[in-house]
Amino acid sequence: MSYEITGKLIAKYDTVQRTETFKTREFVIEKSEDIGGRVITNYVKFQSVQDKTALLDRYNIGDDIKVQFNIKGTKWNKSGVDNYITNLDAWRIEAVKLGGPEAAAEVNYNDVPPTVEDGVDDLPF
Numbered sequence: 001m002s003y004e005i006t007g008k009l010i011a012k013y014d015t016v017q018r019t020e021t022f023k024t025r026e027f028v029i030e031k032s033e034d035i036g037g038r039v040i041t042n043y044v045k046f047q048s049v050q051d052k053t054a055l056l057d058r059y060n061i062g063d064d065i066k067v068q069f070n071i072k073g074t075k076w077n078k079s080g081v082d083n084y085i086t087n088l089d090a091w092r093i094e095a096v097k098l099g100g101p102e103a104a105a106e107v108n109y110n111d112v113p114p115t116v117e118d119g120v121d122d123l124p125f
Contacts, residue, residue: 005044006066006096007031015053025053027090029067046090055093068092 007029015025025048032041046069048055059065072087 002068002070002091004066004068005029005031006064007044009056009059009061009063009065010043012056012059012061022050023053024049025056027056029065044088046088048090052089052091055090059093059095064096066094066096068094 010030011028013026017023028045069090
């Protein structure tokens with residue numbers, strides 16, 4: 001099952017080579033919500049693994065991002081005691097603009113093809 005959250009990137013760490021074939025990278029976003037007139041701030045730490053560790057390279061501290069992630073849980077037993085760990089595994093990151101209507105996707109009019117003028121169509125098909 002996939003989840004997503006939007007927040008401000010406040011920390012990103014170096015990639016760590018855990019084994020010869022496994023690497024991880026962690027990062028933290030800040031998520032603030034107004035609940036009944038009181039602002040509650042949460043700090044959420046994610047990890048990315050393998051080729052996904054490069055996802056953070058294009059983002060800077062302070063950027064607003066949307067993170068899509070999976071929840072992964074592991075159980076292990078040590079000395080007769082069960083232990084559990086939960087990871088939030090990020091698999092996609094996108095830049096976002098937070099705010100009002102101006103936060104809608106921007107249109108780049110250079111990407112729109114020109115109109116046909118005076119019956120002249122310079123398209124090859």
